[in-house]
Amino acid sequence: MSTTFQPLTKRSQVVSDKKMTLLERIYLPAILKGMSITLKHFLTPRKATVKYPEQERPRSAVYRGHHVLKRDEQGRERCTACGLCAVACPAEAITMVAAERRKGEENLYREEKYAAVYEINMLRCIYCGDCEDACPKEAIFLTDRIVEADYLRKPFVFGKNELVEPMEKSKRIDVSKRQTPEVLKFKEQRQYSHNR
Ligand code: SF4
């Protein structure tokens, strides 16, 4: 029994088997057309490179770069090592080791559990922002900071030293740029669905 093929979209095209002309077969017009485009770009050069890191290209306000693990107002680490960011990460770039907060450490960690080890492999990371979206504690954010290049792979495994923001309030990492009304609305809706 034959089945009639029904296209799901209107993107498909009928392929033509029209015979090529002599000019088409020797590719000369196509080569000349390509060369003219190359020549046009050669004669009207645009500045394609900048002297990074002295110069930087302007980046979008919602650029997603180097993550930060935030502290709360009192300087305590917000992360409770719940692991939701690691589960949400499509690149499996996040690993952590949870620990129990001990007596006397209340000024360091906001809740009873914290991440003794928290690592992101920046070579695996695709900067999708899913970890930020998944975090129920507003602990991890992507920022507009660039992850600098290196010759080795090892420095790209960022630990708490690279991720947790400084204790001093004047040196805290500003994450407000990416918190646009749309992003905040999304987070509010997500929080609502978690609480249901
Ligand atoms: S930005 Fe995306 S890929 Fe990178 S660590 Fe977060 S969830 Fe994983």
Ligand code: SF4
């Ligand atoms: S960053 Fe957020 S989601 Fe990830 S372990 Fe810490 S509290 Fe949980």
